[in-house]
Amino acid sequence: MDTCALHDGFGRTITYLRIAVTDKCNFRCVYCMPEAGVPPRAHDELLRAEEIAHFVGLVAAEGVRRVRLTGGEPLVSHRIVPLVRAIRAIPQIEDISLTTNGALLPRLAPALKEAGLDRVNISLDTLDPAQFGEITRLGRLEQTLSGIDAALGYGFHPVKVNCVVVRRLDQDVFGLARLSLDRPVHVRFIEYMPIGDETTGADRARDVSEGAAPTSPMGEGDGPGMAGGTGAIDPHCPGSVDAAAWDASDTVPSAELRARISEAGVAAGIGALEPVASGGEPAGAGPAAYWRFPGAEGTVGFISAMSNHFCSSCNRMRLTADGAIRPCLFSDAEYQVRAALRAGDDARVRAIWRDAVAHKPQEHQAIEGTERFMSQIGG
Ligand code: SAM
Numbered sequence: 038m039d040t041c042a043l044h045d046g047f048g049r050t051i052t053y054l055r056i057a058v059t060d061k062c063n064f065r066c067v068y069c070m071p072e073a074g075v076p077p078r079a080h081d082e083l084l085r086a087e088e089i090a091h092f093v094g095l096v097a098a099e100g101v102r103r104v105r106l107t108g109g110e111p112l113v114s115h116r117i118v119p120l121v122r123a124i125r126a127i128p129q130i131e132d133i134s135l136t137t138n139g140a141l142l143p144r145l146a147p148a149l150k151e152a153g154l155d156r157v158n159i160s161l162d163t164l165d166p167a168q169f170g171e172i173t174r175l176g177r178l179e180q181t182l183s184g185i186d187a188a189l190g191y192g193f194h195p196v197k198v199n200c201v202v203v204r205r206l207d208q209d210v211f212g213l214a215r216l217s218l219d220r221p222v223h224v225r226f227i228e229y230m231p232i233g234d235e236t237t238g239a240d241r242a243r244d245v246s247e248g249a250a251p252t253s254p255m256g257e258g259d260g261p262g263m264a265g266g267t268g269a270i271d272p273h274c275p276g277s278v279d280a281a282a283w284d285a286s287d288t289v290p291s292a293e294l295r296a297r298i299s300e301a302g303v304a305a306g307i308g309a310l311e312p313v314a315s316g317g318e319p320a321g322a323g324p325a326a327y328w329r330f331p332g333a334e335g336t337v338g339f340i341s342a343m344s345n346h347f348c349s350s351c352n353r354m355r356l357t358a359d360g361a362i363r364p365c366l367f368s369d370a371e372y373q374v375r376a377a378l379r380a381g382d383d384a385r386v387r388a389i390w391r392d393a394v395a396h397k398p399q400e401h402q403a404i405e406g407t408e409r410f411m412s413q414i415g416g
C-alpha cells in the first residue's frame with residue numbers, strides 16, 4: 038500500500054532514510070571512533086539485513102524514496118550485497134547510495150553494481166599517505182584511491198568524495214579539489230563537527246579493550262578485510278593526531294575554504310571556482326553548494342554543517358544499527374523499533390515511525406556532544 042508522503046511537524050516532507058548498516062569499521066578515524074573500536078554488542082541487539090530491508094519496505098509505504106547505507110563501514114558487513122538487492126526490490130525506492138571509506142570497494146564494486154546500488158560517496162580527508170594513516174589509524178591511502186578508481190570503473194554515478202576539513206590538520210584541500218579536474222569526481226568539503234564527547238569516548242574505548250571481542254552487526258562474522266576487529270591497532274600507525282584536543286576553532290567555514298581553493302586555482306593557472314548553475318549539480322545534491330573549476334569534469338562542493346544550518350530543508354531520518362530511529366543527527370532523541378520489527382508487528386513499526394517523524398526537531402541546537410559515536414549514528 039502506497040500512501041502520500043509523510044510530513045513532519047514543520048512541513049518538511051520525509052523522503053530520505055540513512056541506515057547505519059553496522060557500527061563497526063575497518064578504520065578508526067580519530068574524529069569518529071575510539072582507537073579500540075566501538076563497544077561490543079550482543080548479536081541480537083543489532084538488526085539483521087532482512088529486518089532492515091523489511092523496515093525499508095514499511096517506510097517506503099510512508100513516503101521514503103531514497104536510502105543511503107552507511108555506518109560504521111557498510112562494506113565490512115557480509116550481508117551488504119543481499120541487503121542492497123532486497124532494497125532494490127522495493128518498488129518505491131528510487132535511489133540507493135552508500136557511504137564508504139572505499140577500502141573494500143575494489144573487491145565489492147561489481148557485486149554491488151549487479152545488486153542495484155546506484156551511487157557511492159567515498160570519504161577521503163587527505164592525499165598525504167602519512168597523514169591518512171594518522172587520521173584513519175588503520176587505513177592506507179592507496180586503498181581508498183583504489184576504491185575511487187573502482188567506483189568510476191564500475192559505472193557508479195555520480196562518484197562523490199567527502200573530505201572533513203579540520204583546521205589544525207592543515208590538509209592539502211587544493212590537491213583534493215584537483216581530483217575533480219579530469220575525472221567526473223565530485224569532491225565535497227564538510228565542516229568538521231565537534232560532535233563526540235571525547236571523555237566519554239575514552240571511557241568507552243577502555244570498555245572495549247576490557248570486554249569480549251566485538252560481535253558482528255549482522256550475525257555473520259566480520260566482513261572481508263575486517264582489520265582490528267578485536268581492537269588491535271596497526272603498529273605502522275603512530276597515532277599522533279589527537280582529536281581529543283580538537284574544538285570548535287577546528288571547524289573551517291565553507292566560505293573561507295572556498296576562497297582558499299579558488300585562489301589556489303588562480304595561482305595554478307586553472308582559474309577560479311565558478312558556481313554550478315542550478316540543475317547542473319550531481320544527483321542527490323542534498324545540502325551541498327556546488328562549484329567547478331573552468332572546464333573541469335567534476336565539481337567541488339561545500340557542506341556547511343556548522344556555519345549554515347540546513348535544518349529547514351532537512352528531509353532525512355536515520356536508522357541506527359541497533360534499530361533506533363533517530364530524527365536528527367545532533368539530538369539524542371531516539372525511537373526504538375527493533376522489538377516491534379522482530380515481533381512482526383508492522384502496524385506498531387509504522388506507528389513508531391510516524392511518531393519519530395512527528396517529533397523531528399525544527400532545528401538542532403548548539404552541538405554539545407551526543408551519547409553515541411558518529412559511527413553508531415550513521416554519519
Ligand atoms: N565508514 C564510512 C565512511 O567513512 O565514509 C561511512 C560512515 S562515516 C561515519 C560517514 C561520514 O561521516 C564520513 O565521511 C566521515 O568523514 C564523516 N564524519 C565522521 N565524524 C565526523 C565529524 N565529527 N564531523 C564531520 N564529519 C564526520
Ligand code: SF4
Nearest residue numbers: 062064066069109138
Ligand atoms: Fe570508519 Fe567511516 Fe568512522 Fe572512519 S569515518 S572510522 S571509515 S565509520
